[in-house]
Amino acid sequence: MTEVRPMQIGELAERTGLSIRTLRHYDEIGLLRPSARTEGGFRLYTADDESRLLLIRRMKPLGYSLEQMGELLSVVDGLEVDPSDEALRARLADIRDEAHQRREDLRRKVAAADEFIAQLEAR
Known part of the structure; x- marks a missing residue:
């Protein structure tokens, strides 16, 4: 080992x-x-x-702030101590849902950037 x-x-x-x-x-x-x-x-x-x-x-x-990152880490740490903590599980689910939304927003921005670049390259 x-x-x-x-x-x-x-x-x-x-x-x-x-x-x-x-x-x-x-x-x-x-x-x-x-x-x-x-x-x-x-x-x-x-x-x-x-x-x-x-x-x-x-x-x-x-786009998470340092404070938001700290909150997520506190949730993760808390779940390592007590995986059955329902309040922490609910908060993690909220954070996960928010992350999905942020990812979708980022996807839309990347698509708009791709369209912009394509327009520039077409000129």
Whole structure:
């Protein structure tokens, strides 16, 4: 079995395509805290941290604010503690419905952009 070693911030940034500055900001606002720190104070991240960060990154194109991202993560964290929490399940369903709507809005915008580009190319 391969031992999974924690990643420092630069490796996590490289693996996720986000900047070190963004990761530091997420730590400062509590959106993504490192799982540990070295004796020298360097942030250390796990595969679970990377998964959480990828969830955050996937919300960005849909226009979610940092506050809304934090709310979703709180719901996800709460459901990990108590999967039967009906209030959290209902909130997750609301967030999922909203995500579908945002995706549809984004699809319409991309279609309009494609039409615009086609018009430009036709000239």
